[in-house]
Amino acid sequence: MYKVAVLTISDRCFRGQREDKSGKIIQEILKGLPVEIVKYEIIPDEPKMIKDKLIDYSDNLKVDLVLTTGGTGFTSRDFTPEATREVIEKEVPGIPEAMRIECLKITKRAMLSRAVAGIRKMTLIVNLPGSSQGAKESLEAILEALTHGLDMLADREH
Numbered sequence: 001m002y003k004v005a006v007l008t009i010s011d012r013c014f015r016g017q018r019e020d021k022s023g024k025i026i027q028e029i030l031k032g033l034p035v036e037i038v039k040y041e042i043i044p045d046e047p048k049m050i051k052d053k054l055i056d057y058s059d060n061l062k063v064d065l066v067l068t069t070g071g072t073g074f075t076s077r078d079f080t081p082e083a084t085r086e087v088i089e090k091e092v093p094g095i096p097e098a099m100r101i102e103c104l105k106i107t108k109r110a111m112l113s114r115a116v117a118g119i120r121k122m123t124l125i126v127n128l129p130g131s132s133q134g135a136k137e138s139l140e141a142i143l144e145a146l147t148h149g150l151d152m153l154a155d156r157e158h
Contacts, residue, residue, distance in 0.1 A: 002064040002150055004030060005039035005057040007050075009070040009080050010130060014044040021132035022069040029139050033147065038063060045071050050083035058087070058123035064150050066123060067139070070130030072115045080127050081116045088118030088125060092149075095126055095142055102141035103134065110134070124153055 008023040020042055027037055039061060043049050050071070057063045071080030085091070095117035103110035113134070115127035126142070128135040 002033075002035045002147075003038045003062070004035045004065045004067065005041075005061065005063045006030075006037060007039075007053055007057070007066060007068045008042040008130075009045055009050055009068055010042065011044045011077060013042050013070075022128070022130055022135035025132050025136050026067055026069060026128065026139060029136065029143070033143075035065070045077040045079055047079040047083045047086075050080060051087050054084065054087045054120065054125055058120040058125070062121075063123055064154065065146070066125045067128055068125070069128045069135045072113050072127050072129055074112065074114075078114070081114045084116050084118060084125055084127055088116075088120050090119040092117040092119060092124070095145075095149075098145070099128075099138040099141050103137050106137055113138075119153065122153060124149060 006023050006026050008020045012018040013020040043053060054066060057066050068080055071078045096115040100110050100113060113129050117126040128138045
């Protein structure tokens with residue numbers, strides 16, 4: 001059983017101006033896996049807050065996987081990849097590459113995602129797009145390999 005945190009990063013969702021559909025879809029997709037969602041939060045697009053949450057989930061909650069949604073686009077308030085890069089110790093470029101490759105088969109807009117993935121201590125952190133469809137398609141693109149990666153990270157048989 002893996003411990004997972006889902007972090008939605010959106011000013012509008014945080015203020016209650018929009019429903020967090022992507023965070024809910026992520027949780028729904030995870031139901032079929034051997035995971036326990038130990039934390040689900042919505043925060044604004046604030047770099048320090050993003051970093052603080054990622055560090056807390058990794059260092060204190062010791063989750064195996066953090067899935068973020070939102071903040072990976074081009075707007076002036078999109079800071080998720082930069083905040084993630086500041087806290088990870090090892091980048092895992094294959095994960096966002098796979099997400100973009102698979103999602104490009106569905107929409108050319110997939111190339112606009114700046115998502116990153118990486119490891120902090122024993123936690124894998126993966127940025128997903130903020131749109132509910134983008135988050136769903138991106139997570140589905142990597143789902144099969146995620147458990148294998150988590151097994152490797154935890155030094156379990158794989």
